[in-house]
């Protein structure tokens with residue numbers, strides 16, 4: 298394993314501090330490294346592998362599509378993309394979709410759509426977007442421009458203009474930022490990277506009302522919190538509020554790189570042929586994965602499962618929070634939970650990996666729990682035993 302790691306450090310650009318593990322195989326909720334060591338996975342490739350590893354039906358569907366047709370370009374129609382579009386629109390309540398290859402690209406598309414909507418209405422190119430502090434929307438220039446963490450943005454400035462940042466869950470603050478140039482308000486329904494902060498009902502409903510009153514498009518970034526993670530297909534469905542545009546990725550392909558932005562007709566209509574494009578986006582391979590993911594969500598009753606297991610995880614993490622003074626907050630919804638510690642969690646994560654548990658952080662002090670959605674209570678118990686040992690070992 299060490300030789301792979303040394304080689305990797307020579308060939309890759311230094312954009313990550315990786316954990317010292319070379320992963321090799323997966324089965325269910327477990328991963329194996331190249332030495333055969335087994336890990337219980339509470340990260341799911343950063344909220345991606347909702348269905349767990351090695352699902353036979355999913356793998357078979359991909360193999361079939363590989364043999365049939367991988368790619369067509371968007372100069373032609375292909376059947377898997379049409380079926381996948383139908384399923385995503387049905388699940389989200391949106392009217393039209395554009396498939397991308399990643400989350401960041403979905404965000405780029407959503408930004409372009411909002412700007413085009415404003416441009417069509419006003420014939421002017423001076424639109425503004427309101428984004429949230431502590432948000433995360435991806436690493437491309439447009440996505441970075443609406444990401445509310447200075448550390449990510451600063452080295453790459455000047456970024457895209459026309460962005461102002463407001464305070465998440467502070468309706469008065471957002472209201473004060475609106476002017477007649479505001480074309481969109483963009484937010485994660487549950488801030489992921491920013492530290493597992495759910496939007497309050499009051500905030501989300503209030504922002505929707507502001508958007509309605511001023512003809513502003515509301516964009517929900519569902520890339521991490523969507524696809525069943527909160528117990529609803531999309532997190533906004535927990536609030537009975539609908540956005541005008543959503544972005545989706547991560548678990549949408551359950552391992553195959555694919556994203557999407559989808560919109561209500563009113564917004565989607567702003568695009569005309571030539572306004573946006575992608576070579577790979579929506580190709581038959583990626584969208585065959587999306588199709589199978591939606592099919593399996595149904596067949597395996599993933600939402601029902603999440604609604605059974607998530608309260609258990611929530612309760613157990615709550616108990617830990619009460620028991621250990623070093624845990625200063627517990628936040629999250631469904632199988633997207635976070636524990637905020639009084640100190641950086643990196644040591645806990647490393648100790649957990651030694652003991653065969655994969656956990657990740659969100660920022661420096663928050664442990665993030667985003668397991669595969671097929672997790673069972675017994676896996677949660679197994680995780681808790683290791684986690685508690687690591688907490689005790691890390692106490693200052």
Ligand SMILES: *Cc1c(COP(=O)(O)O)cnc(C)c1O
Nearest residue numbers: 399400401433434435489520521
């Ligand atoms: C991961 C993530 C993105 C970026 O997705 P990529 O596929 O990494 O480009 C955007 N928004 C949110 C909320 C995310 O969690």
